[in-house]
Amino acid sequence: MHEENRITIGFLLFDGFPMACLTSVIEPLRAANEIAGKQAFGWVLVSERGQKVQSSAGVGFEAALALTGCKDIDILFLLSSPTSGFADPRTGNGALRGFGRHGTVLGGISGGVFPLVRSGAMVDQPVSVHWCYEAAFEAEFPDIDARSEVIVRTDTRWTAAGAAAGFDLALHLISDRLGSEIAHEVACWFQHPMMRGAGVRQKVPDTTAPGSGDQLPPLVARSVELFAGHLSEPISIAEVAGQMRVTPRQIERAFKQATGQSPSHYYRSMRMKAARQMVMYTKDPIAQIAAAVGYSSVTPLVSHYKAAFGLSPAEDRRRINRFRVEDNAPLPSI
Numbered sequence: 001m002h003e004e005n006r007i008t009i010g011f012l013l014f015d016g017f018p019m020a021c022l023t024s025v026i027e028p029l030r031a032a033n034e035i036a037g038k039q040a041f042g043w044v045l046v047s048e049r050g051q052k053v054q055s056s057a058g059v060g061f062e063a064a065l066a067l068t069g070c071k072d073i074d075i076l077f078l079l080s081s082p083t084s085g086f087a088d089p090r091t092g093n094g095a096l097r098g099f100g101r102h103g104t105v106l107g108g109i110s111g112g113v114f115p116l117v118r119s120g121a122m123v124d125q126p127v128s129v130h131w132c133y134e135a136a137f138e139a140e141f142p143d144i145d146a147r148s149e150v151i152v153r154t155d156t157r158w159t160a161a162g163a164a165a166g167f168d169l170a171l172h173l174i175s176d177r178l179g180s181e182i183a184h185e186v187a188c189w190f191q192h193p194m195m196r197g198a199g200v201r202q203k204v205p206d207t208t209a210p211g212s213g214d215q216l217p218p219l220v221a222r223s224v225e226l227f228a229g230h231l232s233e234p235i236s237i238a239e240v241a242g243q244m245r246v247t248p249r250q251i252e253r254a255f256k257q258a259t260g261q262s263p264s265h266y267y268r269s270m271r272m273k274a275a276r277q278m279v280m281y282t283k284d285p286i287a288q289i290a291a292a293v294g295y296s297s298v299t300p301l302v303s304h305y306k307a308a309f310g311l312s313p314a315e316d317r318r319r320i321n322r323f324r325v326e327d328n329a330p331l332p333s334i
Contacts, residue, residue, distance in 0.1 A: 005040075006040060006041065006042050007040065007041050007075065007177060008041075008042045008043070008044065008072065008073050008074050008075075009029070009043045009044075009073070009074065009075045009077065010044050010045075010046045010065070010073040010075070010076040010077070011026075011044070011045055011046060011076075011077050012047070012048075012070075012076055012077065012112075013045060013046065013047050013053040013055075013061060013063065013079050013080070014047075014048075014053065014079070014081070014084035014085075014112075014115065015053055015054050015084065016054070016056050016080065016081040016083075016084060017053065017079040017080050017081065017084070017112070018056050018079065018081075018110055018163065019055040019056065020163035021079050021109045021110050021162070021166050022055075022061075022079055024163040024164065024167040024170070025077065025109070025166045025167070025169065025170045026043055027190070028167055028170040028171060028174060028186045028187075028189075028190065028192075029173070029174065031186045031189050031190070032177075032183075032186050035185055035189075036178050036182055040177050040178055041173070041174075041177070044065055045062070045063045045064050045065070046064070046065045046066070046067060046069075046076070047065075047066065047067070048066065048067050048086055048087060049066050049087070050063050050065060050066035050069070051063065067092060070095075073099075073104060074104065075104070075106075075158070076096075076104055076105070076106055076107070077107045077108065077112065077158075078106075078107070078108045078109070078112035078113070078116045079108075079110070079111075079112045080108075080111050080112045080114065081111045081114075082111040082114040082136060082281040083111075083114070083281055084111065084114065084115050085115055089118075092119070093118065093119040093120060093121075096121045097119060097120055099121075100121045103156075105157070105158060106122075106157055107157060107159055107160070108127075108159050108160075109159070109160045109162070109163075109165070109166045109169075110130050110133075110160070110161065110162050110163070111130075111133065113128070113129060114133075114137070114140070114281075116159075117141050117144055122144065122157060125144075126145040126146075126152050126154070127145065127146055127147065128147055128149055128150065128151055128152040128160055128161045128165070129146040129148070129159075130161040130162050131148065132277070134148070134274075134277070135231070135273075135275075135277040135292075135293075136277040136278050136280070136282050139278050139282050139284060139289075140281075148161075149161075150162075150164075150165040150168060151165055151169050151172070153169075153172070167190070171183045171186060171187055174186055216259075217254060219244065219246065219250070219251065219254045220251075220254050220259070222244060223244065223254075223255070223263060224266070226240050226243065227240075227266070227267045227270055228270065230294075231270070231271055231274050231292070232292050232293065233294060234267070234271075234294040237252070237264060240263070268304060268308075269308065271293040271294060272308040272309070274292070274293050275289050275290075275292075275301065275305060275313065276308075276309065278293075279313045279317050279320075280316075280317070286298055286301070286302075286313050286314060289301070289313065301313065
C-alpha cells in the first residue's frame with residue numbers, strides 16, 4: 001500500500017487509560033487502509049516523556065514518541081482516566097496549547113477529556129462527557145460546555161464519550177477522508193450497526209423493574225430529567241407534579257410500575273451516584289460534595305451514601321486511593 005496525503009494520528013496515553021478506547025479507533029482505521037489499498041491513516045503512541053504506559057487492564061504499551069516530538073501529527077487524542085495528569089503540568093499543558101495554536105486537532109476520548117480541559121486548550125469549546133463522569137466533570141469545570149452527545153466535533157477539537165463513541169469517531173474520519181461507502185464497509189467488517197454522529201445522545205442506564213425493558217415511560221422520563229436538573233437544589237415530588245400537570249399520586253404509581261421504586265428513592269439514587277463520581281474523581285471536601293448534591297450538612301449524605309454503597313464517602317475515597325497507589329490504576333476507566 002502506498003501513502004497519499006496520509007493523516008497521522010497520535011494517541012497520548014496516560015497510566016490507567018482504557019485500552020478499548022485505543023483499539024476502537026485504530027482498528028477501523030487499519031481496516032479502512034486495507035479496503036482502500038493505501039495508507040490513508042497512520043498512528044503513533046505517545047506518552048509524556050516517551051515512557052512505557054500501563055492501561056487500566058494492566059497491559060503495558062511502549063510509546064514511540066514523547067509529547068515534545070509530536071510536531072508532525074495531524075490529530076492528537078488524549079486517552080486517560082479522569083484523574084490522570086502530567087508529571088510536569090506546566091510543560092505538558094503548554095505543549096498541548098501550543099499544538100492547538102499551530103493547527104493540530106486536539107481531542108479526548110472518555111476520561112481523556114479531563115487532562116485536555118485542564119491544559120487550557122478547550123476554552124470556549126464544547127466537550128462530550130461520558131455520563132459516568134458527568135457530575136465530577138461539572139464539579140471541576142463548571143464553566144465548560146459539557147454535552148451528553150456521544151461525539152462533539154468542532155473544526156479543531158474532537159471529543160467522544162467512550163470506546164464505542166471512539167469507533168464512531170473513527171468512522172467519521174474515514175468517511176471524511178475516503179467516502180461514506182468505505183466507512184460503511186468498515187462498519188460492516190466489525191458488525192458495527194450504525195455510525196452515530198453529532199447530536200446523538202448517550203445511552204444511559206435507567207433503573208427499571210425486571211422485565212420492563214430499558215425505556216422509561218414519558219411521565220417517568222420527564223420527571224427524571226427534572227430530577228437531574230435539580231441535584232444541588234432538590235425539587236419536591238409535588239413541584240415535579242405541578243410542572244407536569246399531574247398529581248403526585250400519578251407520579252408515584254408511574255415510578256413504582258416502571259422502576260419498582262418510589263420517585264423519592266429514585267431521585268436519591270441519582271444524587272448518590274453523582275456524589276460518588278465526585279468522591280472518586282475529584283478532591284473536593286465531603287462537605288462540598290454534600291452541598292453539590294443538595295444536602296445542607298454532611299450527616300444525611302453519609303447516611304444515604306452508606307445505605308447505597310455500604311461505606312461512607314470518606315471510606316470510599318480511601319479505598320479508591322489505596323487501590324490507585326497499590327495497582328497504579330484508577331476506578332473505573334470507560
